[in-house]
Amino acid sequence: MRKVFVIACILITPWVASAQESNDTQERLKALEERIRSLEAEVQSLKAAQATTQAPAAQATAPVAQTPTPPPEVQLPTAAPLTPSGPLPVYGGASAAAKALNPDVSVIGDFIGATGHNPVQSIPAFQMHESEVGLQAIIDPYARGDFFLTFGEQGVGLEEGYITFTSLPGGFVAKVGKMRSSFGVVNTLHNHVLSWIDRPLVTENLVGGEDGIDDAGISISRILPAPEGIFLEATGQVFRGDSGDVFTSSQRSDVSAVGRVRGYRDLTDSTNIDLGFSYARGHNDLGSAYRTELFGMDATFRWKPLRRAIYHNFLTRTELVWSRREQFPSIQRAFGFYTSSDYRLNRRWTVGGRYDQSDRARNASLTDSGFSGVLTYWPSEFSQIRGQYRYTRYADARDANEFLFQFLFVLGAHGAHPF
């Protein structure tokens, strides 16, 4: 602002000065120009110094400047080598320090193969099912950003891309962008953290398939007051209204909404239960006058002995979904569920199973069912090899017997462990 004022002054001054035509003003002009130059140089050097000092500070996360008088013996191991002795010139910002502010980058490859026979939903023998690129960083003191781009067989998609406001008053956490909605548990999970290669039948039939309810919108959540030891959280979300084959937005007002209440309690140090109730509503592909409502319940029990957490654990989960779809000639009320368990045998092997059953959303009298057995091997924390035998009995008495196998591999930044 000051700079603009100074420039404006310079522009106006000649008009006034020309009348007097004195050497005096010419000199003052020169002095002003000099001053602008020196100010500009100062700004540049300040910028350079800031860029170089901020980078190591971001790595060490707690800025040292906050401690008023650092103890004499304290060393700052990460910061030392990068800090320059004086202001540096800026050469297009291509310094090593600039890279330190790049987001954490990760790539997750998901290769799926299939053998056997499925007359209804055939998947190819081999496919590079998904390559997910994750870009994650803290944006500023008030928010962080997360992007997950998926490169699939059909092209590129934005699985999620949102900003999370972490410093809102009143304990609120808000997310804005495209995100997997909080309907149930499996809908929130990315493919690479599932306990299976595929998704349960109830997801396929009632909750939008692989992508699920994944839409652009706003999410607000907050931890609610609850009796001692109980975690209670409510989430409210509003989306555009386009999610796979569940919700379709024919006009701007056809937004969809998702609400969820989650309760969690530690039973002991090593066991806990997690319960959730979810509700979603939106308009379906028949037009604005036709709505689809979903109601979901989920329950999870976990056992993980703390001393041997990396060797043994057990998780069992059930999700129930009721769907009410307005359509012609009559409303379809469908129900579906899955129940699944995983047991970690040792550091490298996990065995699991799942039972599926679900009506179809558009014709609730048709019910598909099936079961799966899963065996997973982990060479390290960053790769996973999985086999899954899947039997499906489709509504019209057609059977599918398949063996699926999957290779998952993670490059780059160490992501958060799933819970």
Added chain:
Amino acid sequence: MRQPFSRFVFSTFSFIAALAFVAIYPSPMAAASKLKVVTATTDLAALAAEVGGEQISVESIARGYQDPHFVEAKPSFLLKLRQADLLIAVGLQLEIGWLPPLITQSGNPRIQVGAAGYLDASQFSEILEIPTGVITRAMGDVHPLGNPHYWLDPENGRRIARGIQLKFAEMRPDDATYFEQRFQSFAQRLTTAEKTWDEEMKSFHGSKVVTYHRSWPNFAKRFGLDVVGYVEPRPGIPPSPGHTVELIQMMRRENVKTILVEPYFDLKTPNSIARQTGAQVIVLMPSVGGEKEVTDYFKLFDYDITLLTRALKSAH
């Protein structure tokens, strides 16, 4: 104008409004008497308690007998974090698998990374094994910023305590002298204890040991142990038969008679190595609270050094 949309928007926003109402109801920012401190690990909690005394309440997320790399991001921890005034983390990516999501979900602006209530203890400490040159995951789950088990050197404990003291003083200036006094008392007791520990360990300087994970570089450097091998072929990679055979041969060659194992690792492989080499397996505590009697930072070293000297004595 009674469109479904308006009803819909009404119901959605009434839900959000209800949430907002609930938000106003509890006010955790009441002029609390004690500074609420949450730490990632028990060691930091122990150091914070030494300095903070009566003026703080402190809780650790991880337990002392738990692998700090693999703590679960349980929602119950959010209940602690949302009320916290200060979060002290180990840093150096030790908690990368679980602390970031907890911080994000806590809804607590005070403890966000970079805020006044977030303290990374690694900035105060001497960090070892900072990798230089090319780093890849072929080296296992390497920590690019250095080895995060740095609290196992009492000198680092002193530095961390000092850093915590300054942070406390910054957050509660009225109690600054109290924290200063407590730190001085802690530092004095530590100096005395260090003399005892050094005395006990003196005759075992240069003793060769094998450890399960790379948890002990600071401890080994401080007390003169020579870590010559690891049960894990690479950090975070479970023992493999090939590596175990090599390790056994090396231990026989170098006459290594002690294997140190953290309480959260399986003893099967270490025991089998011990049987074939005549070595002794000891479960050493990397953290306060790993065993019932290890209740503070001093007892941690007391416990470990007692076990260690006993084992090294019998090996001689």
